[in-house]
Amino acid sequence: MVRAGLSTARLVQAGAELADEVGFDQVTVSALARRFDVKVASLYSHVKNSHDLKTRIALLALEELADRGAAALAGRAGRDALTALANVYRDYAREHPGRYAAAQFRLDPQAAAASAGARHSQMTRAILRGYDLAEPDQTHAVRLLGSVFRGYVDLESSGGFSHSAPDSQETWSRILDALDTLLRNWPAP
Amino acid sequence: MVRAGLSTARLVQAGAELADEVGFDQVTVSALARRFDVKVASLYSHVKNSHDLKTRIALLALEELADRGAAALAGRAGRDALTALANVYRDYAREHPGRYAAAQFRLDPQAAAASAGARHSQMTRAILRGYDLAEPDQTHAVRLLGSVFRGYVDLESSGGFSHSAPDSQETWSRILDALDTLLRNWPAP
DNA sequence: GCCTTTGCCTAAACCCCTTAGGCAAATAAT
DNA sequence: ATTATTTGCCTAAGGGGTTTAGGCAAAGGC
Numbered sequence: 001m002v003r004a005g006l007s008t009a010r011l012v013q014a015g016a017e018l019a020d021e022v023g024f025d026q027v028t029v030s031a032l033a034r035r036f037d038v039k040v041a042s043l044y045s046h047v048k049n050s051h052d053l054k055t056r057i058a059l060l061a062l063e064e065l066a067d068r069g070a071a072a073l074a075g076r077a078g079r080d081a082l083t084a085l086a087n088v089y090r091d092y093a094r095e096h097p098g099r100y101a102a103a104q105f106r107l108d109p110q111a112a113a114a115s116a117g118a119r120h121s122q123m124t125r126a127i128l129r130g131y132d133l134a135e136p137d138q139t140h141a142v143r144l145l146g147s148v149f150r151g152y153v154d155l156e157s158s159g160g161f162s163h164s165a166p167d168s169q170e171t172w173s174r175i176l177d178a179l180d181t182l183l184r185n186w187p188a189p
Numbered sequence: 190m191v192r193a194g195l196s197t198a199r200l201v202q203a204g205a206e207l208a209d210e211v212g213f214d215q216v217t218v219s220a221l222a223r224r225f226d227v228k229v230a231s232l233y234s235h236v237k238n239s240h241d242l243k244t245r246i247a248l249l250a251l252e253e254l255a256d257r258g259a260a261a262l263a264g265r266a267g268r269d270a271l272t273a274l275a276n277v278y279r280d281y282a283r284e285h286p287g288r289y290a291a292a293q294f295r296l297d298p299q300a301a302a303a304s305a306g307a308r309h310s311q312m313t314r315a316i317l318r319g320y321d322l323a324e325p326d327q328t329h330a331v332r333l334l335g336s337v338f339r340g341y342v343d344l345e346s347s348g349g350f351s352h353s354a355p356d357s358q359e360t361w362s363r364i365l366d367a368l369d370t371l372l373r374n375w376p377a378p
Numbered sequence: 379g380c381c382t383t384t385g386c387c388t389a390a391a392c393c394c395c396t397t398a399g400g401c402a403a404a405t406a407a408t
Numbered sequence: 409a410t411t412a413t414t415t416g417c418c419t420a421a422g423g424g425g426t427t428t429a430g431g432c433a434a435a436g437g438c
């Protein structure tokens with residue numbers, strides 16, 4: 001009987017691919033077992049349970065996103081950096097909808113602490129080096145940018161902006177313009 | 190044999206309450222049947238299937254939110270209106286986390302068209318009457334506000350802003366300040 | 379070549395979803 | 409008031425997904 005060569009890493013990788021194909025919440029231990037042509041119970045030596053599997057896929061997606069973000073930010077500043085990072089999130093969500101959904105999986109504090117979450121906020125904060133913001137405004141701005149990226153990408157992917165003019169791409173550029181302007185003229189309390 | 194008095198409306202209402210108690214994705218036909226002390230199959234005369242149930246809960250939440258929004262906007266303009274509507278979303282998410290999650294349930298075009306979705310964008314657009322924005326900037330601004338509301342509330346409820354200074358309430362006010370400023374000084378292309 | 383570890387399996391229990399068909403309560407017709 | 413009809417909830421049954429316990433055989437260490 002030839003072995004399938006399962007491992008936690010391979011399961012998580014395949015789970016991420018499966019997510020992109022059928023949606024993150026259709027990622028199931030059973031579906032994954034089918035994909036490896038293996039009995040369901042066999043996966044339980046490599047993954048604690050279904051929740052554990054999803055958590056690992058989420059962590060993978062967060063790392064991938066952080067890697068792309070870091071690459072995009074390298075050598076850029078100001079508006080350039082802002083646009084680059086924003087597009088990383090938006091493009092990733094378009095290319096890998098399942099993984100992007102996974103990245104929003106609610107992690108328990110345990111997993112959240114071990115995630116690339118901190119890298120993400122650091123990247124956003126790095127963008128603000130190109131603007132003149134002291135604390136606590138810097139943190140407010142980090143949170144605003146995070147909210148816009150997340151909110152816009154969610155709404156766009158759920159079809160909120162399709163079938164109506166102007167097209168989403170134009171709004172996206174104009175919103176990034178607006179944020180750039182806002183960061184350069186951040187209002188005093 | 191005394192009847193339980195089921196109806197679609199009662200099921201949806203109870204489903205919404207259940208969602209707030211245990212989370213929207215824990216809302217299941219079985220759990221709802223238990224709550225009415227009735228056999229699972231009995232629900233299928235009132236609700237097509239699990240997806241239909243969730244869709245109806247989502248529609249309920251969207252209506253409730255729109256009603257609250259309309260009430261909050263009445264008699265307000267400008268920054269006041271902006272703050273009022275923004276707080277409707279944030280407060281609703283805090284008071285009714287399950288319903289709020291339901292409101293983000295991906296509706297099929299069918300259901301989306303029959304939902305209060307249009308009311309929501311109209312309310313946001315109404316806020317902009319207090320600012321001087323012509324199309325297409327008005328639409329860009331509507332989408333920006335929608336993104337911020339959605340993104341901020343999501344991130345906050347997933348714990349993204351807890352355990353770190355400054356506290357979330359302060360950031361929220363400052364972000365609304367910033368948006369108000371931005372809308373009054375919307376940059377030309 | 380033997381032994382230990384590891385990997386995948388079978389078996390079984392539990393929960394959720396959904397459909398088909400039946401009986402009885404509530405409601406309408408006579 | 410009695411009958412006829414509709415409606416509401418039930419039992420039965422099949423199909424998945426999750427998870428644990430325990431077994432056999434393949435890989436790898438000696």
